[in-house]
Amino acid sequence: MPSFLTPLALALGALAIPIVLLYMLRLRRTEMPISSTFLWQQLVRDREANAPWQRLRPSWLLLLQLLILAALVLALARPFVEVSTITTGRIVLLLDASASMQATDVAPNRFAAAREIGLDMVDTLGTDDTMTVIQVSDVPEVLAAASRDKLVLRDAIRSAVAGDVSADWTAAMTLAAAGAVGVDELRVVIVSDGGLPPDLPPVPGDVRFVPVGRATSNLAISALAMSSLPGRPPELFARISNYGDTDTDVIFSGYVDGSEVIDWAYRYSVPAEGYVDIFDIALPDEFDTLTTRLTLPRNAAENDYLAVDDVAYAVRDRAGAGRVLLVTENNIFLRQIFRSLRGVTLAEAAPGESLPQQEFDLFVFDGWLPDVLPDGDLLLVNPPRGTAFFSLGGTVEAGAPLQVNRDDPRTRNLGVTINAVNLRQYRVLGGVDWATPLMSDGGAPLVVAGEVEGRQVAILPFDARYPNTDMVLQPAWPILIAELSAWFSPQRISDAAGSLPPGAPVRVRFIEDADEIAIVQPGGERVTLRPEGSEAIFAGTFQPGLYRLDLRRGGDTVKSEWFAVNLFDPAESRIAPESSVVVGTTTIAQDAREEKGRREYWRWVAGIGLAILLVEWWVYHRSLRRIPRVTLGGLRGGPRDVSRRSSLWARLTRREPRRSGWTRTRSSTRGRL
Numbered sequence: 001m002p003s004f005l006t007p008l009a010l011a012l013g014a015l016a017i018p019i020v021l022l023y024m025l026r027l028r029r030t031e032m033p034i035s036s037t038f039l040w041q042q043l044v045r046d047r048e049a050n051a052p053w054q055r056l057r058p059s060w061l062l063l064l065q066l067l068i069l070a071a072l073v074l075a076l077a078r079p080f081v082e083v084s085t086i087t088t089g090r091i092v093l094l095l096d097a098s099a100s101m102q103a104t105d106v107a108p109n110r111f112a113a114a115r116e117i118g119l120d121m122v123d124t125l126g127t128d129d130t131m132t133v134i135q136v137s138d139v140p141e142v143l144a145a146a147s148r149d150k151l152v153l154r155d156a157i158r159s160a161v162a163g164d165v166s167a168d169w170t171a172a173m174t175l176a177a178a179g180a181v182g183v184d185e186l187r188v189v190i191v192s193d194g195g196l197p198p199d200l201p202p203v204p205g206d207v208r209f210v211p212v213g214r215a216t217s218n219l220a221i222s223a224l225a226m227s228s229l230p231g232r233p234p235e236l237f238a239r240i241s242n243y244g245d246t247d248t249d250v251i252f253s254g255y256v257d258g259s260e261v262i263d264w265a266y267r268y269s270v271p272a273e274g275y276v277d278i279f280d281i282a283l284p285d286e287f288d289t290l291t292t293r294l295t296l297p298r299n300a301a302e303n304d305y306l307a308v309d310d311v312a313y314a315v316r317d318r319a320g321a322g323r324v325l326l327v328t329e330n331n332i333f334l335r336q337i338f339r340s341l342r343g344v345t346l347a348e349a350a351p352g353e354s355l356p357q358q359e360f361d362l363f364v365f366d367g368w369l370p371d372v373l374p375d376g377d378l379l380l381v382n383p384p385r386g387t388a389f390f391s392l393g394g395t396v397e398a399g400a401p402l403q404v405n406r407d408d409p410r411t412r413n414l415g416v417t418i419n420a421v422n423l424r425q426y427r428v429l430g431g432v433d434w435a436t437p438l439m440s441d442g443g444a445p446l447v448v449a450g451e452v453e454g455r456q457v458a459i460l461p462f463d464a465r466y467p468n469t470d471m472v473l474q475p476a477w478p479i480l481i482a483e484l485s486a487w488f489s490p491q492r493i494s495d496a497a498g499s500l501p502p503g504a505p506v507r508v509r510f511i512e513d514a515d516e517i518a519i520v521q522p523g524g525e526r527v528t529l530r531p532e533g534s535e536a537i538f539a540g541t542f543q544p545g546l547y548r549l550d551l552r553r554g555g556d557t558v559k560s561e562w563f564a565v566n567l568f569d570p571a572e573s574r575i576a577p578e579s580s581v582v583v584g585t586t587t588i589a590q591d592a593r594e595e596k597g598r599r600e601y602w603r604w605v606a607g608i609g610l611a612i613l614l615v616e617w618w619v620y621h622r623s624l625r626r627i628p629r630v631t632l633g634g635l636r637g638g639p640r641d642v643s644r645r646s647s648l649w650a651r652l653t654r655r656e657p658r659r660s661g662w663t664r665t666r667s668s669t670r671g672r673l
Contacts, residue, residue, distance in 0.1 A: 064616035071609025087187040087208055090146070091131045092176045093118055095160050096192030096212075098137065098167035099502075099572040103193070103305040105215035111162035114191045114212050118157040121189070122150050132179050133157055136192075138165040138503035138542070140172040146179065164308045164544050165502040166569045169196050173203055173583070180204040190588075194578020195571045202584025209588045213577035217244035217302040219270065219294055220309035220573040221252075224499070224566065226283070226290065226316055227342065233285045234316060238278040238292060242270040243574045248301040250294050252278065256287040258546075267297065289546050289562055290314040309573045313546050313564040314499065317343070322361035322490060327351055331366050331465060333472040334381065337481045338364070344485065362488045366464070377456040377488050382463045386431070389452045390459060393428030396444070398462075403440050410449065410483045411438050417476040423469045426462035435459070438480075449484065458484050493517065493549045494538075496563035504565070505539045508549060512558055518550040522565075541565045 095118060101111040118133070125131060125148070133144040133156045144156035180186040186205030190196075193213040223239035242248060253265035263284070268276050283290070294310040296303075304310065327349045328334055338346050349355060351368035363374050366381040373387065386392045404411050404418045418439070426446055435450030435457070449458040464472055471477045495507045508517050510531040519527045519538055522545025529536045541547065544565050551559040567573075580589040 064612055064619060067612045068609050068616065071605050071612060075603075075606040075609065087121075087189060087206070088124075088126055088129050089185055089187050090179070090183045091121070091125075091129065091187045091189060092179050093121065093131055093133050093157075094136050094172055094176060094188065094190045094192070095133065095157070096167060096190070097135045097160060097162045098195075099162070099164050099308050099567055099569070100193055100195060100306065100575050101162045101212070102164075102308060103213060103215070103218070103575045104307075105213055105217075105303075105305045105575070109162070110193055110212045111160075115157050115160060117191050117210055117212070119154060122153045122157065125150065125153075132176075133160070134172055134175055135160045136167045136169060136172040137163050138168055140168060140175050142175065163502070163542055164567055165542060166567075166572055169200055173200050177201070177203050190581060192581070193575065194581060195574065196578075196581045196583075197571075198582050200581075200583050202586070207583050207586070207588050209581050209590055211577050211579060211590055213575065215303070215305055216576035217246070217304065218306045218309070218573055218575045219243070219248070219250055219296070219304045220306070221292060221294060221312035221566075222275065222309075222568055222570065222573065224290075224292060224312040224314050224568075226314050234283045236278065236281045236283055236290075238281075238312070239275050240268060240270050240278070240294065241275040241570075241573065242272060243576070244302045245272050246302045247272050249297055250300070251297060253293050253295065254281070255291045255293075256284055257289055258291070288316055289564075290316070291546070306573065306575055308544065309567050311544065312566050312568075313544070315546070315562040315564045317498070323347070323359065324362045324364060325349060325356065325360040326364045326366070327353075327355075327368060328364070328366035328381075329368070331381075333464060333466075333477065334364065334366055334481075337478050338485075340478075341482060341485050343489070361490060362485075375455070379458050379460075379484065379488070381460045383459065383461065389434065389457070390432050391430040392461065393430060395425050395427050397425050398423040398441050398446075402446065403442075405436070405438050405440070408436060408438055410487055411480070413479050413483065414476055417474065417479065420474060421469065421471045421476050423462060423471070425468065429459060429461050432459070447480070449487065456488055458488075493551050493559060493561045494563060496547075499564050499566045499568065500541060501569065502542055502544055502565055502567055503539075504541055505537050506541060506547075506563065508536050508538055510534055510536070510551075512551065512553065514551045514553050514558065516552045518552055518557075520548040520550070522546055 095111075095114055097111065101109070101114065103110050106113045122131065127148075130146045130148050131144070131153050132142065132146050133153060135141045135143055143160060144153050147153055147156075176186075176188050180203070183205075186203075188203050188205055188207045189210060190207065191210045191212060194211060220241050220243065221238060222241040223237065225237045226234045227237070236254075238252070240250060240252060247269065249267055249269050251265055251267050253262050255261070256263050264281060266278075266281070268278070270276050290313065292312050292314075294304070322343065323345045324338055325347050326334060326338055329351055335346075335348070338344055347356060347358075347360070355363075355370060355374060360374070360376055362377045362379060364379045364381070365383065367384065369380070369383055369385060369387070383392065400422065401419055402421055402423060404414050406412070423441070423446070426441070426444075429445050429448060432445065432448050432450075434452045435445075435448035437445040437448050439445070439447040446462065447458070447460050449456070451457070462468060464477075466472055471480075491509065491511050493508055493511065500506070508519075508529060510517065515531065517529045517536070519529065519540075521527065521540065522543050527538070527540060529538060544567050547563050547565065549561045549563070550557045551561075580587050582588070
C-alpha cells in the first residue's frame with residue numbers, strides 16, 4: 001500500500017479549484033473604435049449573456065493542466081512503498097573491485113551486478129539512514145563517506161571500477177571499522193564473489209554478505225618463468241590451471257618481443273580442478289620479452305569467464321656477473337661454479353700470462369695477482385700479497401664454528417649451512433675498513449665485500465680448495481659465490497626481478513648520471529620520472545603486461561630494461577562464488593534476514609508530470625493551427641487575428657485570448673468593436 005513521506009503536500013491539490021474557475025470566468029474583451037456599426041449588425045449581435053461566469057465546457061487543455069497539477073502534488077508528497085532490503089541504519093558498503101569481479105558469467109560482468117545491488121540499496125534508504133561506500137581494491141578507497149544524499153551515493157557507486165588486481169580486504173575491514181566510532185549500530189555489507197582471506201580482523205557491528213556470480217569455469221596461466229644455462233638457449237616453464245569442474249582442451253601460444261606473428265601454439269588437455277606443467281617448448285636463442293596466451297578451441301568442454309589471467313608475460317633475465325675472466329691454477333671448484341652460474345660468460349687464463357685485451361665485467365684471481373690490477377670489479381681468492389686497499393698478515397689456524405653476518409643480504413641464504421663448514425687456516429686481513437665482513441672467525445674477517453677506488457671488491461683470504469676447507473664440498477660454497485656474483489652484476493635500473501603482481505611498487509635508480517627515466521606502460525602510455533635523489537618509486541603497475549624502462553641522459557636513451565606484471569593469484573582465478581565468508585572468528589553466510597526499506601517514486605511521478613506538460617504544450621499549439629481565424633476585414637492578415645481557445649498561462653496573466661467573436665457594440669454611428 002503506497003504511503004507518503006510528506007502527506008501535507010497533498011493539500012496543494014486545492015490549486016485545482018482556481019484552475020477550473022479560470023476556465024469558467026468570462027474574459028474581458030478588448031474595445032476597438034470603428035467608423036460605423038451599420039454594416040456589422042449581424043456580426044455583433046450578442047448570443048451569450050454578458051455575465052462574469054460561463055458554463056464549464058469540456059476541454060482537453062483543462063484536463064491536461066489538472067493532471068500536471070496532480071503529478072506535481074504527488075511528487076511533493078513523496079510517495080513510497082515498503083520493500084525488503086538488505087539492511088538499514090548506519091551502513092558501510094564494501095564493493096569488491098578485484099580482478100575476479102570482471103568474470104562474465106553474470107551479464108555484463110559481476111562488478112556491474114554488484115553496483116546494481118549497491119544502487120538498489122541506495123533507493124531503499126530511509127530518511128535517517130546513511131551510507132559509506134568503499135571500493136575494495138589493492139588500495140581500498142572511500143568513494144562516499146556517511147552520506148544521506150542519494151545523488152552523491154549513486155554517483156559514487158557508478159564511478160567504481162574493477163581492476164586487474166588482488167583486493168586488500170584487511171585494509172578494507174580496517175576502514176570499515178573506523179566508521180563504527182561513535183555509532184551505536186554499524187551495518188557492514190560485503191558485496192563480493194568471495195575469496196576473502198581467512199584471517200580478517202573482526203569488525204564491530206552487524207556484517208552482511210551478498211554473494212555475486214554463478215559459474216566456476218575458468219582457465220588461467222598460473223605460472224610463467226624462463227631460465228637459461230651457460231651455452232644453452234633459455235628454457236620455458238609454464239603452468240596452465242583449470243579451476244572448473246570439467247576437463248577441457250586449451251591452445252597455449254607464444255609471441256616474442258611483441259611480435260604479432262605466433263611463434264608457437266600447442267594444444268593441451270587440462271583436467272578439472274587440476275593443472276598441466278609445460279617444460280618442452282623451445283625458445284629462440286635471442287629475445288628480450290615473451291607473451292603467452294590461452295585460447296579455447298571451438299569444441300572446448302567449458303567456458304572461460306575471466307580473461308585477465310589468460311595472458312602472461314615474462315622477461316628474459318640477463319642478470320649475473322656478465323663477462324668473467326677467471327685466472328686460476330686449475331681450481332676446479334671455482335671453474336665449475338662460474339660455469340654453472342646463470343648470466344655468466346666465462347673466459348679463463350693461467351697465472352703469469354698476459355691478461356686478454358677484451359673487456360670484462362669481473363676479474364677473479366685465485367692465488368695470484370698481476371702487477372697492475374685491471375680496471376674492473378675484483379674477486380680475490382687466497383691473494384699472495386696485499387695491495388693499496390688491503391694488507392695481509394700471517395697465517396693463523398681457524399676456530400670453529402664460523403660466524404655469518406646475518407644482517408647482510410649477500411649472506412641471507414647461507415643460514416645453518418655454514419655451521420657444518422670447517423676451515424684449516426687463513427691469512428689475517430687488514431686495512432679493509434671500506435668493506436663489510438660477511439664471514440668471520442672469532443672477529444677476524446674471512447670474507448669481506450665493498451666498494452673501493454670506484455670498483456666492487458670481494459676478498460677471501462684462504463685457499464678455497466680441499467683439504468684446506470670443506471666448504472667447497474658443501475652447499476655453502478655455491479650459495480656464497482652465487483650471491484657474490486649477483487652483487488657483482490651490472491647495476492640494474494630497477495629492483496623488479498622476475499614477475500610482479502599488479503599494483504606492486506617499483507624502485508628505479510638514476511644510475512650513469514641519468515637525468516630522467518621514461519616508463520612505457522603496456523597500453524603505450526609514457527610516464528617520466530625525474531630525480532629528486534638517487535632513486536624514485538613508480539607505483540603505476542595496475543595493468544598486467546610488459547613495462548619498459550628507458551634510462552635517459554641529455555635526451556638520449558643510454559640503457560633500457562624490461563619488467564613484467566602478471567596476475568598469478570589463485571584467489572582471483574578461482575572464480576567459483578562462495579556462499580559464506582569468515583570475518584574475525586564468525587562465519588557469515590548469505591543473509592536471509594531482510595529488513596523493510598522505503599522505495600520512493602516521486603522521480604517517476606515528476607517525470608510523468610513533465611511528459612504531460614509537453615503534451616499540453618503540443619495540444620495547445622496544434623489547436624492554434626487547426627481552428628480558423630476571423631479578422632475584421634474577413635481575411636487573414638487583417639487588423640486583429642484571434643482564435644477561439646486559450647492556454648492556462650494566458651488566463652493566469654489576464655491577457656486577451658486569441659479567439660473569434662465580437663464585443664458588445666454601441667448603437668451609434670461610431671461603435672467599438
